[in-house]
Amino acid sequence: MSETRVERFQAQLRGELLSPGDEDYEVARKVWNGAIDKHPDLIVRCAGAGDVVHSVRFAREQELQVAVRGGGHNVAGWSVCDGGLLIDLSPMKGMRVAPGQRTVQAQPGLRLGEFDRETQAFGLATTMGGFSDTGIAGLTLGGGYGWLNGKCGLACDNLLSVDLVTAEGRLVTADVTENEDLFWGVRGAGANFGVVTSFEYQLHPVGPVLGGMVLHPLSKGKEVLQFFHQFSKTCDDDTSTLALVTTTPDGTPAVAIAVCYYGPLAQGEQVLKPLRTFGPPVADLIMARTYVEMQSLFDELAVPGQLNYWKTSLMSELSEAAIESLLEQGFKRPTPTSVIYLQQLHGAASRVGPTDTAYPHRFYHYDCGIWAIWKDPADTDKCIRWTRNSWEALRPFFEPFVYVNVLSDDVNERVRTAYGPNYQRLVALKNKYDPTNFFRLNANIKPEAVEL
Ligand SMILES: Cc1cc2nc3c(=O)[nH]c(=O)nc-3n(C[C@H](O)[C@H](O)[C@H](O)COP(=O)(O)OP(=O)(O)OC[C@H]3O[C@@H](n4cnc5c(N)ncnc54)[C@H](O)[C@@H]3O)c2cc1C
Numbered sequence: 001m002s003e004t005r006v007e008r009f010q011a012q013l014r015g016e017l018l019s020p021g022d023e024d025y026e027v028a029r030k031v032w033n034g035a036i037d038k039h040p041d042l043i044v045r046c047a048g049a050g051d052v053v054h055s056v057r058f059a060r061e062q063e064l065q066v067a068v069r070g071g072g073h074n075v076a077g078w079s080v081c082d083g084g085l086l087i088d089l090s091p092m093k094g095m096r097v098a099p100g101q102r103t104v105q106a107q108p109g110l111r112l113g114e115f116d117r118e119t120q121a122f123g124l125a126t127t128m129g130g131f132s133d134t135g136i137a138g139l140t141l142g143g144g145y146g147w148l149n150g151k152c153g154l155a156c157d158n159l160l161s162v163d164l165v166t167a168e169g170r171l172v173t174a175d176v177t178e179n180e181d182l183f184w185g186v187r188g189a190g191a192n193f194g195v196v197t198s199f200e201y202q203l204h205p206v207g208p209v210l211g212g213m214v215l216h217p218l219s220k221g222k223e224v225l226q227f228f229h230q231f232s233k234t235c236d237d238d239t240s241t242l243a244l245v246t247t248t249p250d251g252t253p254a255v256a257i258a259v260c261y262y263g264p265l266a267q268g269e270q271v272l273k274p275l276r277t278f279g280p281p282v283a284d285l286i287m288a289r290t291y292v293e294m295q296s297l298f299d300e301l302a303v304p305g306q307l308n309y310w311k312t313s314l315m316s317e318l319s320e321a322a323i324e325s326l327l328e329q330g331f332k333r334p335t336p337t338s339v340i341y342l343q344q345l346h347g348a349a350s351r352v353g354p355t356d357t358a359y360p361h362r363f364y365h366y367d368c369g370i371w372a373i374w375k376d377p378a379d380t381d382k383c384i385r386w387t388r389n390s391w392e393a394l395r396p397f398f399e400p401f402v403y404v405n406v407l408s409d410d411v412n413e414r415v416r417t418a419y420g421p422n423y424q425r426l427v428a429l430k431n432k433y434d435p436t437n438f439f440r441l442n443a444n445i446k447p448e449a450v451e452l
Contacts (some may be wrong), residue, residue: 001062006042012054015047015091030089031069031079032133035307035380036077040086042267046270047091049163049197056195057169059085060438067441068195071135075156075308076408078191078441079138087195089137097122102203108137108196116292124203124293126158132296133262133304140199141190142405142443143359144369147294148206149259150237150347156187156359157352158202164194167438171197185429188359189419191442192426193433204213210268211260213293218224218245218253218430221327222320227278228257229318230370233364237347238263239271243400245330245340246301248283253331259286260294287404301339305375309384311391312369312406313398314361315342322397329370329390334382337373340390342366359404360420367403368394404443415443 010017018025019042028043041064044055046377059066065084070078072090081087092107101121113132119125127148129139136155144155152158161175164186172194174183185193216224218292225243232241244256259275261268265288276284317324330340346364354360370390372383404418416423423445430437430447437447 001041005062009054009058010140013044013047013051013147015045015051018043018045030305031072031074031077031080032077032270032304033077033103033308034300035309036080038077038080038082040081041083041330043086043088045088045091049165052087052089052165052169052171052195052197055085056438058166059205060063060167060169063333065441066438068191068439070137071111071133071139074138075310075406076411083439084221087341089195092197097124097203099124102205104201104203106199106201108135108138108199110136112136112139112295113351116295119203120206120290120292123205123207125206125294126201127152127155130295130298131302132299133302136199137196138191139405141186141188141196143188145293145343145345145349145403147209147211147240148262149345149349150203150240150418151262152204153352154345154359155201157349159187160200160202162186162190162196162200163198164196167434167436173235175362176417181429181434185358185401185426185433187357189426189443189445192430192439194439206262206291208265208288209259209260209262209291210265210272210286210288211288212284212286212297213256213258214276214286215248215254215256216280216281217280218255218327219230219332220279221245221255222290222323223278224257224262225318225323225326228319231257231275232344234345236271238268240346241344243342245326247333247336251336253282253333254282258297261297264293278425301337301373306337307374307380308372309387310369310406310408311387311404311410312367312408313391313394314365314401314403315368315394315398316363316365317397318342318366319397322394325393325397329386332386332390333378334372334386335374338383338386339371339373341371342374343369346351355421355425358422358426359418360422361401361403362448365399367406370394371408385410407443411443415445418443419445424441
């Protein structure tokens with residue numbers, strides 16, 4: 001790269017351009033997972049869609065590898081590159097809620113907590129994930145499981161339109177009438193087709209919720225998880241659940257059932273009664289909370305900068321044998337912070353047709369994650385080994401599918417199982433919008449000639 005060309009690029013930008021040695025470079029290259037340590041040649045901290053257009057054109061011309069970052073939560077580190085250009089969208093945090101229409105325009109640098117705080121000022125919300133620090137961009141573009149999925153569908157199901165900079169450096173809009181094929185693709189495989197610079201979402205009235213978790217000793221795990229499955233499978237659309245093999249703050253191994261009910265609170269008391277009386281639990285942390293509080297329930301578990309490795313699959317039946325195997329792995333967790341989780345998808349999210357959006361897994365299931373979290377690099381081998389061994393032990397009980405946003409270093413062999421019946425159509429879309437595979441640091445759909 002010639003210095004003059006870099007200077008000309010810099011002069012076109014509204015945002016900052018950083019290179020190694022600059023004061024903010026070290027902070028800017030870090031992502032949420034402390035196990036990822038990559039060094040881009042340049043980091044452009046975009047101030048708007050114009051900066052994204054210039055960045056894409058510059059990277060094309062200079063034949064640079066690009067990484068695109070929203071919230072930086074991808075566990076495999078796809079939102080940062082070694083060498084090349086990092087297109088960092090994190091400064092782009094603009095939002096405009098239209099309370100009358102119950103819609104919002106939101107930029108891709110927003111974290112879930114920021115998004116929720118703004119929409120909740122108007123008593124509105126839409127489905128987002130369960131940790132307030134996660135980025136709305138990557139989460140929505142891959143699907144977006146969250147507490148409202150039973151009633152409102154996934155985050156991607158609430159998308160009304162996107163503005164996107166293509167691999168040619170053109171800004172286009174995609175919605176149900178314009179570039180419909182692209183709009184289909186961004187709802188589940190969005191990172192493959194361009195850089196989304198603006199999202200428009202449908203919002204829903206969401207008041208205080210009844211939510212939190214109940215805790216049981218891990219030794220009671222079998223009955224608790226059997227109950228969890230029965231309760232979850234039969235719950236209404238207003239209720240969504242998540243189970244976690246974890247450790248309580250006083251160091252006791254536990255099974256937690258977390259829940260969020262977002263209908264009328266008095267009715268919620270009745271709906272959640274069986275969950276709160278079963279056992280009984282050793283702790284009941286379910287209470288009326290603001291939706292913003294509910295969205296932060298697990299924040300302490302996923303502190304940025306810790307070392308993380310996970311391997312996940314979908315599970316639809318929690319048989320006795322599956323529960324026994326899951327608990328056996330739960331007892332072997334390598335660090336107290338490591339967890340096994342089961343995040344439910346049901347209701348409205350499961351009633352969309354599997355080929356209606358690029359995200360395809362429209363059946364009742366849990367996203368089951370074996371998630372090692374550790375601080376000391378000396379624990380790395382042990383933590384990765386536990387994750388892989390546990391996933392192998394649970395493999396007979398998994399569906400042959402995976403949720404794209406929680407793929408890991410196994411992405412190449414598993415990307416087809418993330419898209420199932422939609423894979424070939426996505427390849428055709430990739431041929432059309434990104435035939436040179438310019439956007440490839442993602443769950444990559446490789447372009448090739450295909451017949452639909
Ligand atoms: C602690 C934690 C909790 C999580 N909880 C949930 C949950 O409850 N529900 C759920 O569904 N998922 C959850 N996830 C997974 C989450 O959806 C993904 O990690 C997601 O990619 C995060 O989005 P991000 O913007 O932070 O990601 P990034 O790491 O910034 O990006 C992820 C991918 O998307 C691409 N990308 C980012 N922004 C754009 C853009 N604007 N245009 C085009 N491509 C872009 C990147 O290039 C990269 O390939 C969780 C992850 C973590 C680490």
